[in-house]
Amino acid sequence: MIEIEAITKRYGDTTVVDDVSMTIAPHTITVIVGTSGSGKTTLMRMINRLVEPSEGTIRIDGADNHAIPGHELRRRIGYAIQGHGLFPHRTVAQNIATVPTLLGWERRRIDAKVEELLSLFQLDAAAFGPRYPHELSGGQQQRVGVARALAAEPNILLMDEPFGALDPVIRAKAQDDLLAIQRHFGTTIVLVTHDMEEAFHLADKIAVMDKGKIVQYAAPEEMLVNPATDFVETLIGAGERPFRLLSVGTTGEAAEAGTADGEPLAADASQRDALSALLWSGRDALPVVGADGEPIGRVTLAGLARRAARPQ
Amino acid sequence: MRRFLPNLLRLATLAVLVVFLFRPELFEPLLKPLVQANAPAIYNQGSLLSLTLSHLATVFAATLAATIVAVGLAILVTRPIGAEFLPLSRSLVNIGQTFPPVAVLALAVPAVGFGEKPTLIALFLYGLLPIFENAMTGLSTLPPAIVEAARGTGMTGWQRLTKVELPLALPVVLAGIRLSVTISLATATIGSTVAAKTLGEVIIAGLQSNNLAFVLQGGLVVAVLAVLIYDAFSALERVLARRAGRG
Ligand SMILES: Nc1ncnc2c1ncn2[C@@H]1O[C@H](COP(=O)(O)OP(=O)(O)OP(=O)(O)O)[C@@H](O)[C@H]1O
Ligand SMILES: [Mg+2]
Numbered sequence: 001m002i003e004i005e006a007i008t009k010r011y012g013d014t015t016v017v018d019d020v021s022m023t024i025a026p027h028t029i030t031v032i033v034g035t036s037g038s039g040k041t042t043l044m045r046m047i048n049r050l051v052e053p054s055e056g057t058i059r060i061d062g063a064d065n066h067a068i069p070g071h072e073l074r075r076r077i078g079y080a081i082q083g084h085g086l087f088p089h090r091t092v093a094q095n096i097a098t099v100p101t102l103l104g105w106e107r108r109r110i111d112a113k114v115e116e117l118l119s120l121f122q123l124d125a126a127a128f129g130p131r132y133p134h135e136l137s138g139g140q141q142q143r144v145g146v147a148r149a150l151a152a153e154p155n156i157l158l159m160d161e162p163f164g165a166l167d168p169v170i171r172a173k174a175q176d177d178l179l180a181i182q183r184h185f186g187t188t189i190v191l192v193t194h195d196m197e198e199a200f201h202l203a204d205k206i207a208v209m210d211k212g213k214i215v216q217y218a219a220p221e222e223m224l225v226n227p228a229t230d231f232v233e234t235l236i237g238a239g240e241r242p243f244r245l246l247s248v249g250t251t252g253e254a255a256e257a258g259t260a261d262g263e264p265l266a267a268d269a270s271q272r273d274a275l276s277a278l279l280w281s282g283r284d285a286l287p288v289v290g291a292d293g294e295p296i297g298r299v300t301l302a303g304l305a306r307r308a309a310r311p312q
Numbered sequence: 313m314r315r316f317l318p319n320l321l322r323l324a325t326l327a328v329l330v331v332f333l334f335r336p337e338l339f340e341p342l343l344k345p346l347v348q349a350n351a352p353a354i355y356n357q358g359s360l361l362s363l364t365l366s367h368l369a370t371v372f373a374a375t376l377a378a379t380i381v382a383v384g385l386a387i388l389v390t391r392p393i394g395a396e397f398l399p400l401s402r403s404l405v406n407i408g409q410t411f412p413p414v415a416v417l418a419l420a421v422p423a424v425g426f427g428e429k430p431t432l433i434a435l436f437l438y439g440l441l442p443i444f445e446n447a448m449t450g451l452s453t454l455p456p457a458i459v460e461a462a463r464g465t466g467m468t469g470w471q472r473l474t475k476v477e478l479p480l481a482l483p484v485v486l487a488g489i490r491l492s493v494t495i496s497l498a499t500a501t502i503g504s505t506v507a508a509k510t511l512g513e514v515i516i517a518g519l520q521s522n523n524l525a526f527v528l529q530g531g532l533v534v535a536v537l538a539v540l541i542y543d544a545f546s547a548l549e550r551v552l553a554r555r556a557g558r559g
Pocket of ligand 1: 041
């Protein structure tokens with residue numbers, strides 16, 4: 001759990017983060033969105049003390065984050081940034097091993113961890129481990145950056161526009177990887193992005209920042225239904241609301257009893273994907289199957305239309 | 313093939329130098345035309361090999377000291393606590409560079425006597441500037457994302473310096489040392505005016521006895537040493553830069 005309490009950051013006379021309070025529940029993904037310069041990065045970097053606050057406190061699992069030296073705090077918190085920041089003079093394996101090495105893990109444990117993470121990100125350990133970062137593609141570098149942040153099994157992972165530089169296909173893949181990893185390790189993730197699509201896809205809760213303040217901090221559905229200000233509404237994009245609502249839920253949740261013909265949909269696909277498949281196939285209903293391939297019902301156009309409508 | 317020819321040239325140059333230092337008499341027919349009859353064509357007032365070795369040792373010692381001091385200063389002034397020393401350090405190393413080595417020798421002799429010491433002092437002062445400026449550049453132009461990542465992974469200041477900043481700045485620092493060494497190799501010859509054992513002895517002996525062959529062989533050995541060492545440093549820098557993904 002991360003408790004941010006009345007945190008303020010000033011540079012000279014300008015207040016960059018203005019009296020922000022929020023509580024981030026453990027094992028959730030919190031996405032921070034907002035216009036450029038609204039203080040997202042600064043807020044995030046106060047959690048691992050890359051930036052020291054002017055006022056206020058931040059507690060992590062009940063303990064003030066000033067209770068231990070900054071570098072020790074940062075070894076416990078994963079940090080991944082846009083442009084990955086990989087060390088160019090170290091191999092991929094050495095990059096991933098950075099924090100475990102700082103923590104003095106045994107050689108064998110480090111090697112096992114590096115291998116596990118590389119295969120988790122679908123990079124062949126034998127082929128990629130000994131390479132230097134400049135010998136990887138941008139997408140691969142990005143994944144190694146996230147793997148490095150995860151190497152010491154941190155409870156908390158801070159990510160600042162981690163997928164900003166990726167093409168749409170790899171970006172979608174990276175997002176799904178991240179969700180899988182979050183479920184696997186139960187990591188608490190705080191992620192900054194400019195991509196609202198990404199925010200609604202990943203977030204358990206979304207925080208909207210404007211001029212250093214949090215203007216709304218709520219679950220995605222709540223934010224769609226009750227945007228706190230015009231700014232939030234504009235940011236979400238009013239025309240996108242029904243689709244955003246659908247992208248938050250899974251097809252499994254929308255499954256009704258019954259059967260249907262056609263290409264089955266996976267239960268963990270988003271309802272938005274289901275709608276798209278229905279429209280594209282020209283059918284009124286499609287079957288839904290679980291992860292094991294067993295049929296669990298069907299989704300219908302009418303059912304999805306009800307879910308996309310403004311909740312009463 | 314593109315690598316082959318330069319490497320062959322380097323190897324050949326090195327081989328000729330080594331043969332000349334160990335068996336200079338083999339080159340006598342080449343140098344004979346430069347001297348008057350009866351005058352020796354090959355330096356005969358001492359061993360060329362031992363002069364070369366002590367020349368190199370003097371340059372090496374002075375450059376090592378200059379490297380330690382200059383890199384140390386550059387590290388200090390690129391830390392937050394040392395930033396205020398930057399103007400002072402700059403002026404100090406600049407004075408070292410602008411003060412002519414001959415004048416340093418003249419001033420140092422009364423203080424430390426004749427021999428190697430005044431030469432070491434002159435070379436040390438003269439070599440500081442290129443190393444300091446390059447180390448400054450190397451340490452202050454690191455990619456911000458990488459420095460940031462080093463902090464983000466929880467490295468202490470010392471760990472960031474030794475594991476990330478210095479290794480990444482190394483090619484640029486080496487370029488500074490390369491310049492400094494090359495200048496020192498040539499400058500060291502004037503050390504012989506105050507009785508330091510350097511290849512300057514051969515040149516001075518040639519000037520005194522009007523022996524063109526002496527002057528030429530002293531000068532050529534210094535020049536070939538400088539070229540080979542310059543070349544070796546450049547090659548090392550290229551390897552390191554390629555490693556760091558900057559090549
Ligand atoms: N070290 C600093 N000194 C002075 N001002 C700063 C500093 N760091 C950030 N700022 C200012 O604080 C404001 C917020 O910066 P921040 O990086 O948190 O914005 P952001 O929301 O992450 O923006 P973006 O979406 O463009 O990344 C900006 O106006 C920026 O210029
Ligand atoms: Mg930012």
